[in-house]
Amino acid sequence: MSLAPDLRAAIEAAKHHHGGPRPAMLEALRMIQQDHGWVSDAHLEEAAALLGVTTAEMEDVATFYSLIFRRPVGEKVILLCDGASCWLNGGDAVRDAVMARLGIGFGETTADGKYTLVNICCVGGCDHAPAAVIGRDRKLVGPLTADDLEGLLGEDAR
Amino acid sequence: MTDKPLTGRARPDRRPHTLEEWRDLGGYEAVERGLRELSPERVLDMVDEARLNGRGGAGFPAARKWRFMPKPGEAPGDGPNYFIVNGDEMEPGAFKDRILLEALPHQLIEGAILAAYATHSTEIIVLIRDAYRDAIRNVSRAIEEAEAAGYLGRDVLGSGVDVRMWVHPSAGRYIVGEETALIEALEGKRAVPRKRPPFPAQSGLWGRPTTVNNVETVSCVSHIVANGSNWFQGLSRTQEGGTKVFAVSGRVHAPQVIEAPMGTTAAELIEMSGGVSGNGVLRCFQPGGGASGFLEPDALEVPLDFGHVRAAGSMFGTGTLIVLDETACPVGVIARHMAFYARESCGWCTPCRDGLPWAAKIMADIEAGAGHLSDLDILRMTVQVGGPRGRAFCDLMGGAMSPLGTGLDRFGALFEQHISDKCCPVARDHGRAAA
Ligand SMILES: Cc1cc2nc3c(=O)[nH]c(=O)nc-3n(C[C@H](O)[C@H](O)[C@H](O)COP(=O)(O)O)c2cc1C
Ligand code: SF4
Ligand code: FES
Numbered sequence: 001m002s003l004a005p006d007l008r009a010a011i012e013a014a015k016h017h018h019g020g021p022r023p024a025m026l027e028a029l030r031m032i033q034q035d036h037g038w039v040s041d042a043h044l045e046e047a048a049a050l051l052g053v054t055t056a057e058m059e060d061v062a063t064f065y066s067l068i069f070r071r072p073v074g075e076k077v078i079l080l081c082d083g084a085s086c087w088l089n090g091g092d093a094v095r096d097a098v099m100a101r102l103g104i105g106f107g108e109t110t111a112d113g114k115y116t117l118v119n120i121c122c123v124g125g126c127d128h129a130p131a132a133v134i135g136r137d138r139k140l141v142g143p144l145t146a147d148d149l150e151g152l153l154g155e156d157a158r
Numbered sequence: 159m160t161d162k163p164l165t166g167r168a169r170p171d172r173r174p175h176t177l178e179e180w181r182d183l184g185g186y187e188a189v190e191r192g193l194r195e196l197s198p199e200r201v202l203d204m205v206d207e208a209r210l211n212g213r214g215g216a217g218f219p220a221a222r223k224w225r226f227m228p229k230p231g232e233a234p235g236d237g238p239n240y241f242i243v244n245g246d247e248m249e250p251g252a253f254k255d256r257i258l259l260e261a262l263p264h265q266l267i268e269g270a271i272l273a274a275y276a277t278h279s280t281e282i283i284v285l286i287r288d289a290y291r292d293a294i295r296n297v298s299r300a301i302e303e304a305e306a307a308g309y310l311g312r313d314v315l316g317s318g319v320d321v322r323m324w325v326h327p328s329a330g331r332y333i334v335g336e337e338t339a340l341i342e343a344l345e346g347k348r349a350v351p352r353k354r355p356p357f358p359a360q361s362g363l364w365g366r367p368t369t370v371n372n373v374e375t376v377s378c379v380s381h382i383v384a385n386g387s388n389w390f391q392g393l394s395r396t397q398e399g400g401t402k403v404f405a406v407s408g409r410v411h412a413p414q415v416i417e418a419p420m421g422t423t424a425a426e427l428i429e430m431s432g433g434v435s436g437n438g439v440l441r442c443f444q445p446g447g448g449a450s451g452f453l454e455p456d457a458l459e460v461p462l463d464f465g466h467v468r469a470a471g472s473m474f475g476t477g478t479l480i481v482l483d484e485t486a487c488p489v490g491v492i493a494r495h496m497a498f499y500a501r502e503s504c505g506w507c508t509p510c511r512d513g514l515p516w517a518a519k520i521m522a523d524i525e526a527g528a529g530h531l532s533d534l535d536i537l538r539m540t541v542q543v544g545g546p547r548g549r550a551f552c553d554l555m556g557g558a559m560s561p562l563g564t565g566l567d568r569f570g571a572l573f574e575q576h577i578s579d580k581c582c583p584v585a586r587d588h589g590r591a592a593a
Contacts, residue, residue, distance in 0.1 A: 018283075018324065019364065022346030026329060064348040067288045067330030079289065083250040084448060084494040085407040088486055120330075121498045122448075123289050124253040126407035126478075127414050138291045 083121035207387035209399035214372030217464030226359035246335035250448030259293035263300035395421030436483030446475025449557030451564030485588035499558035
């Protein structure tokens with residue numbers, strides 16, 4: 001499936017924002033991901049063509065930045081903090097509980113396609129440790145506890 | 159005059175002010191005064207006299223960095239000077255810039271306009287990490303408002319200067335916060351640090367003179383221009399000017415952001431954060447985020463600023479404390495840090511790309527009770543090779559070696575006990591990572 005016309009137009013426009021097509025690559029990747037959740041090879045190639053850069057240049061950038069997803073992800077991506085301040089407040093137990101509840105490890109997506117779990121550090125929510133951010137708006141949740149994941153998973157916590 | 163100039167106006171729910179609301183609180187008066195009545199040189203001198211040190215980690219005097227920026231026509235070639243605000247904040251334990259970005263975007267814009275004026279910059283870029291979506295939105299909106307009000311854009315306040323400002327949302331990777339890697343990122347490349355010299359003030363973004371400052375550093379500037387250098391210097395208890403937006407996390411009852419005079423002690427900050435949690439007895443703390451060396455209770459009364467913390471054997475860094483009580487294991491904390499730094503290595507130079515994953519693996523083994531005494535020699539060698547002023551290409555690895563090196567020095571016996579007892583003795587005696 002190719003990119004929607006308005007997204008194509010936005011990517012073309014990004015070329016003229018700041019410094020030409022190169023800086024526009026990350027902007028394009030972000031826009032594609034915001035709409036589709038991740039960046040497929042086909043979309044990456046299409047965006048590269050729109051910007052007039054090579055697919056290799058686009059890949060170069062897309063593979064460096066860890067929050068550009070090059071594989072399909074679930075409806076909601078959970079970025080779970082594995083930093084020291086979270087660990088000091090029971091982060092390991094929360095991690096284990098989330099993994100047990102969802103039945104997946106880091107880097108994996110639930111079979112129903114609802115959640116992808118990724119470890120990250122630090123989410124800048126050490127005052128809410130153990131913390132995570134979730135969804136395309138990167139909503140901060142915490143402090144999480146192993147026996148109450150409702151703040152993170154809503155109804156799916158039960 | 160409030161004793162919390164930077165955070166005093168933040169709303170509890172962090173809802174940002176509209177430009178009108180901000181002006182009602184005295185906002186943009188400093189910008190009007192600065193651009194209408196003061197020369198760029200005078201603004202720079204005021205920041206110099208205020209003794210504003212950079213809040214992004216190294217504590218470099220802001221004014222000294224700004225003086226390297228050439229005046230219009232002085233730099234060879236055509237093009238603008240760039241002023242970049244660093245809002246990448248990803249250091250473990252750091253969450254101080256978040257409130258300044260989310261709740262106080264106009265304060266940041268005011269500071270950025272004045273800093274751009276002093277550095278002859280006409281393009282301002284704010285890089286903000288991906289996870290701070292509210293910050294990205296709030297700063298972007300505030301920029302639009304400031305443009306509409308004539309504080310940004312063409313011929314700002316009749317000064318004849320055009321100033322543009324925009325937000326660059328990042329997409330992960332801690333190394334983007336390193337200033338030359340950040341410049342690469344803005345040019346649309348992989349964020350691998352550049353060789354220095356040339357320094358960014360000589361050749362930065364697209365080869366143009368560039369200054370990079372931390373969000374908190376920039377947020378101080380309008381207050382200095384509004385209230386004077388002496389006032390700013392007087393906010394501090396030490397020779398380094400201003401208040402500091404500290405943050406305290408880890409084993410404290412009420413982890414939080416605290417704006418307090420530069421030179422406030424860890425004892426006071428921990429007390430303000432509800433005191434030590436766990437068993438209530440402090441074992442150690444990192445005074446400046448994950449990349450700062452451990453200090454012990456004898457350092458509780460050290461005035462926290464760049465000079466004093468350095469003299470005490472650590473680094474003030476981001477000014478964000480990570481606290482460990484006696485039931486928390488520093489070996490475990492170091493293991494988390496090594497895993498983080500290893501994951502975030504940009505991969506450019508060998509000591510870091512290969513050394514950090516090795517150190518992380520050894521730390522994980524030791525923590526799990528599967529370590530060997532000879533591992534400690536390997537860790538010490540890694541600290542020697544990659545530590546401060548070591549052989550790595552940038553400070554990511556040097557920073558990572560601070561907690562490891564000071565941890566080995568201060569808690570050597572604890573490392574050895576993990577190895578001899580084949581388990582974490584702290585977890586065994588107190589329960590694992592219980593808060
Ligand atoms: C690996 C690494 C990550 C960094 N991350 C940040 C960051 O997120 N924010 C920041 O302001 N400075 C960061 N710095 C420091 C910057 O390189 C730079 O010194 C700083 O932005 C300058 O601002 P200041 O002079 O106002 O402190 C980092 C440095 C290194 C080596
Ligand atoms: S020290 Fe690490 S982050 Fe810095 S250049 Fe080398 S590999 Fe990259
Ligand atoms: S260490 Fe987890 S949010 Fe900071």
